[in-house]
Amino acid sequence: MADIARKASAHWQGDLKSGKGTVSTGSGVLQEAQYSFGTRFENGAGTNPEELLASAHAGCFTMQLSALLSNHGHAVEDLHTDATCEMTRDGAGFRVSAMRLTVRGKVTGSDQADFEEHVKQAAELCPLSRVMKGNVEITHEAILES
Numbered sequence: 001m002a003d004i005a006r007k008a009s010a011h012w013q014g015d016l017k018s019g020k021g022t023v024s025t026g027s028g029v030l031q032e033a034q035y036s037f038g039t040r041f042e043n044g045a046g047t048n049p050e051e052l053l054a055s056a057h058a059g060c061f062t063m064q065l066s067a068l069l070s071n072h073g074h075a076v077e078d079l080h081t082d083a084t085c086e087m088t089r090d091g092a093g094f095r096v097s098a099m100r101l102t103v104r105g106k107v108t109g110s111d112q113a114d115f116e117e118h119v120k121q122a123a124e125l126c127p128l129s130r131v132m133k134g135n136v137e138i139t140h141e142a143i144l145e146s
Contacts, residue, residue: 023047050085050096057099057128058083061140065103065122072118075108099132101140115144 007026013019022032030047038044058081069076086098103119110118119142123129129138 023052050087053096054083054085054099057085057126057132058101060128061101061122061126062103064126065105065118068118068121068125069105069107069110074110074114074118077106077108079103079105079107096132096136098137098139101138102143103140104143104145106145110144112142112144116142118142 008023008030010021010023011032012021017037020034020036022034024031024033034046035048036044036046039046040048040050061083062079062081065081066076066079081101081103084098084100085096086100087094088097090097101123105115107115119140123138123140132138
């Protein structure tokens with residue numbers, strides 16, 4: 001049995017190119033957020049699975065980094081992670097090929113080398129990084145701000 005379970009749902013009507021759908025989360029934070037072929041492949045208004053994956057990965061990674069820094073006696077003032085989910089053609093379809101993480105942090109008691117080491121550890125321990133490991137190239141850039 002799982003220690004934690006989270007739920008989300010998707011609803012779709014129509015064919016791939018002219019159809020449309022919505023995604024919702026069990027928490028209610030997303031309620032029938034619109035997505036479509038246009039939002040996924042043509043930058044239309046709405047969300048898409050890759051944007052949601054990037055958002056989830058940024059959130060998970062940033063929480064993991066905060067925990068590691070705090071556990072090592074650093075005072076975390078501010079962390080901001082940008083995540084870019086990249087897709088490439090793969091045969092007749094696409095696949096998520098890379099996740100690019102850039103994290104900026106204001107952390108008392110840390111220097112650039114220490115911050116980079118914590119970012120590297122967070123990338124290895126983050127549950128979503130672990131799901132993608134071996135299937136998606138994950139890169140990370142660490143920028144310690146003063």
